[in-house]
Amino acid sequence: MTQPRAALIAPSAGLAACVRAYISRSTLGADLQPLERLNYFPATPLCGMSWLSHGESYQLPTGDDDTAPQRLPRMVFFGPQSRPTVSRNPGPAEGFMLMLMPDALHALTGVDVGALVDRTLPLHQVLDADWCAMAEAVLQAGDDASRVRLIEAFIAPRWQAARQLGAVPVRSYEDWAQGLAVRAMASGVGQSLRQAERRIKAWTGQTLRQLQGRSRAEAVFFQARDAVAAGNVDWADLAAGSGYADQSHFCREARRVTGLSPEVLRRRMLEDESFWIYRIWG
Structure with missing residues (x-):
């Protein structure tokens, strides 16, 4: 086997x-x-x-x-x-x-x-x-x-x-979302915030706010994975350091993205073969 x-x-x-x-x-x-x-x-x-x-x-x-x-x-x-x-x-x-x-x-x-x-x-x-x-x-x-x-x-x-002018290699969702916002403001005839939002939605199918939420969740995931590896996970500190209003706000976002609370996700990543994608993503 x-x-x-x-x-x-x-x-x-x-x-x-x-x-x-x-x-x-x-x-x-x-x-x-x-x-x-x-x-x-x-x-x-x-x-x-x-x-x-x-x-x-x-x-x-x-x-x-x-x-x-x-x-x-x-x-x-x-x-x-x-x-x-x-x-x-x-x-x-x-x-x-x-x-x-x-x-x-x-x-x-x-x-x-x-x-x-x-x-x-x-x-x-x-x-x-x-x-x-x-x-x-x-x-x-x-x-x-x-x-x-x-x-x-x-x-x-x-x-x-x-390729669009200004497109740069993607190192994180946060960098990508910021780059999209800059490109959207610089593209086309109109440069209002509303027009930039429309361009981002046309390019990605999602709003800038949704993309920013995903980028923040990704950043916390990487921090949490490093903390799990080091054997020192403090969800409240991770939430505060990533801009969430409180730990409850962070837990709600984690459930939206993964379907699980941060602690349950941590255990499943460590123990469950079916969560393999979370272990390799980086």
Whole structure:
């Protein structure tokens, strides 16, 4: 038996303002219990593409949604997610994900990102034939290095032609949100705050306030992860140091993004295989 594998792969420097990361996951050969075959994902402002090269995957209903689990095709597109999501692999599976900045996707394709918030769709329903042909080649590739090469060879020239003035490599959601605000104010004819907000919503499908909330939550997550590793977690101090009004405010935001309180999330990250994405994200 082998251990489940998960990896976060950085894009090349020339695509760092467009591609946030690649994610690879495999449970082939791993002896997992049914609950360990779940995959818990946080809410995210990102969008992207997902490939399933082996096995099956089902998107599970969350919250008050009482629909049946949805079997996902081998190639899907997902928009920004305003709430946490859960998927399930009934058996061994292997997959790969491309995480794109939503403003970059809009610049590359003209896709209305706002219409894709909280949606997961077959790839061909969102992207054109050239993108779908690239995706099919990625699905057939034999390893992660080949997948990255195929994606970057396709995106790099298009990004070179489409990239917006002022777009910079994304190191954190906070830097990205601030950069969007600057670009939105400098773009177009009108430079009022209302017009800048409209541009940000058109580029990302989300308001600047929503993006700033996600950036603050990400910053606290990284601080908390470091504190957990050091064995010294003080949620009240983390909340105060990150600009939350109080610990309750921080806990509400954590539940919106992850579905769990900070302390429960900490335990699940340490003990639960299905929270693998939280352990590798950085």
